[in-house]
Amino acid sequence: MAKRTFKIWRGNAEGGEFVTYETDITEGMVVLDAIHQIQSESANDLAVRWNCKAGKCGSCSMEINGKPKLSCMTRMNSMPATGEIVIQPMKAFPVVKDLVCDVSYNYERNKMIPPFSPRPREADGTHRMVQDDVDRIQEFRKCLECFLCMDVCHVHRDHGKQKEFSGPRWMIRLASLEMHPLDIVDRIPLIKKEHGSGYCNITRCCTEVCPEHINITDNGIIPLKERVVDRFYDPIAMLMRKVFGPRKPHKKLPVIND
Amino acid sequence: MASSPETLPGGHIIGLGETRRKDNWWASPIMTVVYIGAALAYGTWAAFQGDHYQAGPYLTPLYSPTTLADPAAIGGAGGGYGHVWFGNFPSWWPSFIPASPALLILPLPGFLRLTCYYYRKAYYRSFMGTPPGCSVEGVLKGQYGGETKLFLWQNFHRYALYLALIYNVILFYDAGISFFYKGSFGVGVGSIILLVNASLLASYSFGCHSFRHLFGGRLDCFTCDSPSKAQHSTWKFATWFNERHMQVAWISLGFVMFTDIYIRSVSHGIIPDLNTWGANMSAAARPAAAALGL
Ligand code: SF4
Ligand code: SF4
Ligand code: FES
Ligand code: FES
Numbered sequence: 001m002a003k004r005t006f007k008i009w010r011g012n013a014e015g016g017e018f019v020t021y022e023t024d025i026t027e028g029m030v031v032l033d034a035i036h037q038i039q040s041e042s043a044n045d046l047a048v049r050w051n052c053k054a055g056k057c058g059s060c061s062m063e064i065n066g067k068p069k070l071s072c073m074t075r076m077n078s079m080p081a082t083g084e085i086v087i088q089p090m091k092a093f094p095v096v097k098d099l100v101c102d103v104s105y106n107y108e109r110n111k112m113i114p115p116f117s118p119r120p121r122e123a124d125g126t127h128r129m130v131q132d133d134v135d136r137i138q139e140f141r142k143c144l145e146c147f148l149c150m151d152v153c154h155v156h157r158d159h160g161k162q163k164e165f166s167g168p169r170w171m172i173r174l175a176s177l178e179m180h181p182l183d184i185v186d187r188i189p190l191i192k193k194e195h196g197s198g199y200c201n202i203t204r205c206c207t208e209v210c211p212e213h214i215n216i217t218d219n220g221i222i223p224l225k226e227r228v229v230d231r232f233y234d235p236i237a238m239l240m241r242k243v244f245g246p247r248k249p250h251k252k253l254p255v256i257n258d
Numbered sequence: 259m260a261s262s263p264e265t266l267p268g269g270h271i272i273g274l275g276e277t278r279r280k281d282n283w284w285a286s287p288i289m290t291v292v293y294i295g296a297a298l299a300y301g302t303w304a305a306f307q308g309d310h311y312q313a314g315p316y317l318t319p320l321y322s323p324t325t326l327a328d329p330a331a332i333g334g335a336g337g338g339y340g341h342v343w344f345g346n347f348p349s350w351w352p353s354f355i356p357a358s359p360a361l362l363i364l365p366l367p368g369f370l371r372l373t374c375y376y377y378r379k380a381y382y383r384s385f386m387g388t389p390p391g392c393s394v395e396g397v398l399k400g401q402y403g404g405e406t407k408l409f410l411w412q413n414f415h416r417y418a419l420y421l422a423l424i425y426n427v428i429l430f431y432d433a434g435i436s437f438f439y440k441g442s443f444g445v446g447v448g449s450i451i452l453l454v455n456a457s458l459l460a461s462y463s464f465g466c467h468s469f470r471h472l473f474g475g476r477l478d479c480f481t482c483d484s485p486s487k488a489q490h491s492t493w494k495f496a497t498w499f500n501e502r503h504m505q506v507a508w509i510s511l512g513f514v515m516f517t518d519i520y521i522r523s524v525s526h527g528i529i530p531d532l533n534t535w536g537a538n539m540s541a542a543a544r545p546a547a548a549a550l551g552l
Contacts, residue, residue: 009269018269063270066278066393086278091270091393130481132490154389159402181479198406203379205392218467218500222375226416226471233413 004076005084006038008046012097019043020084025076032060032071035087035099047098055211058146062099063088068148068209090151092162103147109166112194113174118182133181139219140176142212143169149206149216155199165199168206172220178227192228197221274387276395283391287384293508294380300515301364308358309334310525311518314539315436316448317341318521319455319514321360323428328357333525333541335359341435370422373415375467376507416468426463429456439535446533448521455517458510465499465506 004025007018021038032050039046048071051057055073062071065079065086079085093101118127149168155161166174174191177183191197202225206216214220230237264272277283304311304320310333311321317335327335327342335342347357355361371377382388389396405412433456436449463469474493477486499506524531527540537543 011267013267015267016269063278063393065280068393080280083280086269086280088270088278089268091266091268095267132480133478152392154396155402155404157393158389158396159398159400161402161404165404179478181482183478196404196406198410199402199404201378201382201388201404201409202375203382203389205389208392218375222467223471223475225413226468227476229413229416230476233410234416 004034004079006034006087007084008035008038008043008087008099009089010043010046010098011095013095016095016098018086027077029076030072031064031069031074031076031079031085031087034076034085035071047096047100049100056144058144061090061146061148061151063090063151068151070146070148070211073211090147092151092153092156093147103150105162106145106147106150106169109170110173112166112190113170113177114185114187114190116177116180116183117185119184127182129181136219137176137179139214140172142214143172144212145169146211148209148211152205152209153200154203154205155201161196161199165196166194168200168216168221170195171197171200171224172214172216175220175224178224188227188231191224192232197224197228200225272395274395274397275390277391277393279391279393283394287390290380290384293512294377294384297511297515300518304515304518304522305358305360305364306356307522308356308360310522310541311335311360313448313521313525313531313541314446314533314537315439316446316452316521316524316531316539317432317436318518319429319432319452319459320364320518321358322432323363324359325362326357326359331357333522366418366421366425370415370418371507371511373412373418374507375415376504378412415466416472419463419466419468419472422459422463422466426456426460429459432456439533439537442535444534446531446535446539448524448531448533448539451517451520455510455513458506458513461499462503462506462510464496465501465503466496467500467503470496470500 002025003022006021006023008021010016010019021042023034023037023041025034032048032053035046035048039048048060048062050060050072052059053072055070058070060071061068063069064071064074068090087099089095089099090101093103093105096102121127147169150156153167155165156167174187174195177185178187178191200221202217202222204217207214207218210216266272269278271278301320304318308328309331311318312333312335317324321335323343324335324341325343326345326347328347351357383390387397388402403409429452433449433452436452437443437445439446470493473496474480474489475496477489480486480490480493520529523529524539525541527542531539533539
């Protein structure tokens with residue numbers, strides 16, 4: 001059993017301060033356990049959001065020693081052996097109290113995305129998809145909506161461009177719809193303009209912090225950027241579309257081998 | 259302890275390079291600056307030399323394809339030695355610019371790497387500080403436009419790729435002819451280096467995000483008809499390389515420079531090339547093309 005010192009930020013949107021706590025750490029503890037222990041020992045009014053303690057609900061996001069992390073998945077033995085552990089709420093969202101942020105920006109941004117709209121059903125009344133076609137987008141379905149990627153994205157975090165750019169979580173949701181074999185909505189102009197794909201400079205911090213290891217940049221944002229190039233920046237592709245007309249999506253149905 | 263004026267609610271410090279991170283986040287941007295800086299410095303130096311770029315059947319990749327040559331250059335191509343596309347440098351070539359064929363072709367791979375989706379991360383972070391590290395405060399507060407304004411030209415990356423694919427074929431051609439010296443087949447350390455170099459640069463192109471998009475990624479349905487099924491295969495092929503694009507980017511950049519250093523050193527006679535022909539590949543072993551009266 002070893003005592004460790006925690007510097008936890010306490011306050012609200014108006015301001016606050018770091019308060020220092022000490023607590024005993026036993027084997028197997030995660031940072032969230034330590035925070036709960038502090039809460040019960042010496043800070044009953046410490047606000048912290050959590051739910052599953054299994055890295056699946058995405059509610060316990062915070063900054064631990066300056067890094068956006070899920071506190072329930074950050075083991076105490078992964079911390080430096082000595083020195084205080086600094087705990088802060090996420091920077092890119094307004095603080096409500098202590099470690100709790102208001103993440104409602106995300107829900108507003110989500111509303112700007114036209115929902116999944118499949119093509120008409122086949123004659124026998126079913127929708128058919130092939131695994132090979134959905135492999136790509138299943139990766140994005142792993143998202144927990146922990147918003148750590150949104151917190152670390154410098155476009156929001158440093159530059160406050162929340163209006164101009166929707167951020168990585170919403171780029172991969174857009175990618176999962178855009179690449180969907182059944183979906184028929186064209187979101188490319190929206191991705192460029194309203195969601196601001198050009199603001200991402202692919203510096204990959206979102207990918208580095210994602211607890212689900214979703215390859216946000218390489219598999220989501222860059223493919224979207226390439227589709228935006230097809231539509232708006234590539235003179236040859238634009239000329240081909242003028243001459244031959246736009247590519248007809250899903251002319252044929254996927255071939256199912258019974 | 260009240261929160262000081264330079265922190266935000268949440269205790270985040272404001273100011274360039276400020277962070278609560280405790281690890282050595284600055285190590286990787288510094289290494290990037292050193293590595294890219296060294297490659298740029300060496301590449302520029304080598305490109306301005308204009309000589310010792312050909313040793314026996316080996317042509318350094320920095321000078322390939324040799325479009326124009328200076329026949330007076332020692333260890334250079336021209337005058338029937340090596341392969342030159344369009345003959346000698348014209349007489350009006352300004353004397354203050356070295357008659358170096360590298361200067362004519364290096365902008366192309368330079369543009370590919372400049373607009374590469376991987377190198378963009380590397381230099382936006384290390385050279386431009388947008389951001390210098392993850393959850394580390396960066397520069398350009400409020401004026402940041404990403405790739406929407408000043409950096410719109412990044413969207414032309416695929417055109418650099420098209421040219422690079424041609425360049426890849428030329429480098430394999432160079433590697434191929436390096437196995438033939440004075441008409442006979444053989445192997446030298448130089449030929450193996452050239453083959454490895456051409457393969458690394460091809461792997462770099464195959465892992466390009468634009469390549470992955472153009473050869474399949476742009477489709478929503480990979481199984482709808484036989485052309486899209488074929489593109490599913492090319493997309494999977496590109497994805498394999500794409501997952502290793504960063505590593506290949508670093509290794510291939512270093513290897514191009516290494517290849518140039520090797521061939522340049524052989525041409526200068528600093529190191530001998532081991533080969534099955536038993537030939538001395540240094541420039542001293544053959545007269546410059548001009549001396550032959552060619
Ligand atoms: S890669 Fe793009 S979306 Fe991800 S953190 Fe960087 S700027 Fe933000
Ligand atoms: S993409 Fe990853 S980091 Fe972003 S919200 Fe989803 S799970 Fe969290
Ligand atoms: S508490 Fe659910 S992810 Fe941490
Ligand atoms: S060469 Fe790196 S992404 Fe195209």
